[in-house]
Structures are given as structure tokens and as C-alpha cells.
Amino acid sequence: xxxxxxxxxxLHVQVDGPDTGPVVMFANSLGTDLRVWDPLxxxxxxxxxxxxxxxxxxxxxxxxxxxxxMDTLVSDAEAVVDALGLTNVAFVxxxxxxxxxxxxAARRPDVMRALVLMDTAAKIGSPEMWGDRxxxxxxxxxxxxxxxxxxxxxAPEMRNDATRLAPWRNMLIRTPVDGYVGCCAAxxxxxxxxxxxxxxxxxxxxxxxxxxxxxxxxxxxTAKLCNxxxxxxxxxGHLPCVEAPETVGALISDFLKEVGHV
Numbered sequence: 001x002x003x004x005x006x007x008x009x010x011l012h013v014q015v016d017g018p019d020t021g022p023v024v025m026f027a028n029s030l031g032t033d034l035r036v037w038d039p040l041x042x043x044x045x046x047x048x049x050x051x052x053x054x055x056x057x058x059x060x061x062x063x064x065x066x067x068x069x070m071d072t073l074v075s076d077a078e079a080v081v082d083a084l085g086l087t088n089v090a091f092v093x094x095x096x097x098x099x100x101x102x103x104x105a106a107r108r109p110d111v112m113r114a115l116v117l118m119d120t121a122a123k124i125g126s127p128e129m130w131g132d133r134x135x136x137x138x139x140x141x142x143x144x145x146x147x148x149x150x151x152x153x154x155a156p157e158m159r160n161d162a163t164r165l166a167p168w169r170n171m172l173i174r175t176p177v178d179g180y181v182g183c184c185a186a187x188x189x190x191x192x193x194x195x196x197x198x199x200x201x202x203x204x205x206x207x208x209x210x211x212x213x214x215x216x217x218x219x220x221x222t223a224k225l226c227n228x229x230x231x232x233x234x235x236x237g238h239l240p241c242v243e244a245p246e247t248v249g250a251l252i253s254d255f256l257k258e259v260g261h262v
Contacts, residue, residue: 001060003064003171004053004083004084005040005075005079006056006076006078006194007075008064008255009056009062009064010062011257013054013080013107014049014050014051014052015053015084016110018047018049019049021047021048021255022047022088023050023086023090024044024050024051024089025052025080025089025092025107026091026093026097027093027097027100027101028153029031029094029095029119029147029239030183031149031169031172032058032094032168032172032239033054033058033106034052034059037052037058037241039241040242040245040247040248040249040252042245043246043250043253044167044249044252045092048262051080051084053076053080055073055076055097055100055179056068056173056178057177057178058159059175059181060140063176063178063179064182065182066178066179066185067181067182067227067234068183069186069189070100070103070189070190073096073099073103073186074100074107075113076100077091077101078104078108079106088157089111089112090113090115090259091105091112091115091116091171092116092118092252092259093115093118093120094239095119095213095214096183096187097118098118098120098250099122099186099192101115101116101117102117102120102196103190103192105199106196113201114201114204114255114259114261115202115204116205116206116237117204118137118203118213118241119207119211119213119239120212120219120222120251121221122192122193122222122225123190123191124190125187125188125191126229130185130187130188131188133171133181134181134242135185136179137177138229141173142173142177143173144172150172152213152238153212153213153237153239154213154236154238154239154242154243155209155243155245156210157228157235168242185248191218194235196226199226203223203227203229204221204226204228204229204230204231204251205228205229205230205231206230206232206233206248206251207222207230207232207233208232208236208237208238208243209232210235212235213237214238214239215239216232223225229255231251233247234247
């Protein structure tokens, strides 16, 4: 098991594929861990060096006391890049992972080759909305909010399949409260509108058609900021890499080919 230490937190990192392969780095969403990418990986090009890590407070990474800030989360991703000696990174970020990707692209253009923004935006929600979410989770935990969150994560077909849904519900509600609300605080304070508009690297954006967390309109607005191609994924919610991995894999593969990364 590989780890990287960043700002006093030990981060769980997983690396697959050849050391000499083109690097694709993934950052997961709020309430998930690096396993959220498992359905997608079989649909990615062969020969890639796949780098995944659990955000602090999630998965097998350390869970420091909340709150966190986006600068720290971007520094965590940067620490993984530097510890592994990564260069020419194609970064795929889902939700909060997309915010981290935008921050890393602005901070470290020297190591970034391309950026995929999945169900994310330059600014997500309002501080008041996130403050209400934080208060609710601190008061009652994630269990009472599980159904509402899953309604935003998945389209009806997935939500109506209790067996298929169960592992994702478990992943969500077992997220430590400090990890969840810590990342909520980071999202609340993040606004990459100006820096994302100034990005010059190739960017592609996508959104699930039925995403109730970062709607297609919100994601498209961010895509326009940085002149990114934008795609809507049918019959998918906030986690299209789970519901439509073949479609998402094809889009990412084509994008990587277009930018000369594979």
C-alpha cells in the first residue's frame, strides 16, 4: 500500500500500470473514495500509468479535524505529484476533485498536460448552502441525508436497483463526519472563476444529464470559461463514471488522443 504525507496527513495512493506510461491522475468526489473510478478503468486506453488517491478525510487517508480549505486539498494533490515524480499529467477530477484539478492546473502548469472536469464547476453552491449541510451532518451524521444525496448522485434506474445502490450508500454514510464536513468547508470557500478562465492547457468537461448536485448548465458555464469541449452523459447523475463508464471512457480516450497524450 502506497502513501504520501502532505500537510501532516497521510494520504492513501494507488498506482497502476507501467511506470513509463502516460500519466492519468484521478481525484474523487465528496463522500466517495478512489474506488469510484473502478467501473471506468477497464474502458481507459491500455498502457496508462493510473494514479489515484483518497482525499483527506476519505477512504484510507488520514482524517484530520475539520474544517479544511481548498488550498490544502490542492497541496495534497501536488504532494502526490511531487512524491511520485509525475510530469505531463492528464488530471481527471470529479466534483470536489474537479475543483482540486482546477487549482492544481493554475498552480502547477509545469506538470499538467490536460484536464478533464467531470460534474464540477469553478464555484459550487454558496457558503450558506454548505453551512447548512455542515450543520446538518454535524448534528445527525450522514445516514439521515443518505437518500437525498444518492438522489443527486444517480439517475432513477440506478436508484431503483437496491442491490447495485447499496455499496455506494455504504461508502457515503461510512465517510467520517470530519472528512465530509471538512471537504464541505473547502468547497464553500472555493472560487476558481478567475484562474480557470486563465487556463491555457486543453480541457474537456462533462456532466450527467440528471445530476442534481452540479447541473449540466453549471458545468457548461465552467467549460465556457476555459474554452473546453462539453458533453452531457445521458441516464447519469453526479457520478457518470459509475453509471455510464463505457461512454465516459470513450470520451476521455478520444480527448487524450486529441491532445497527444496517448
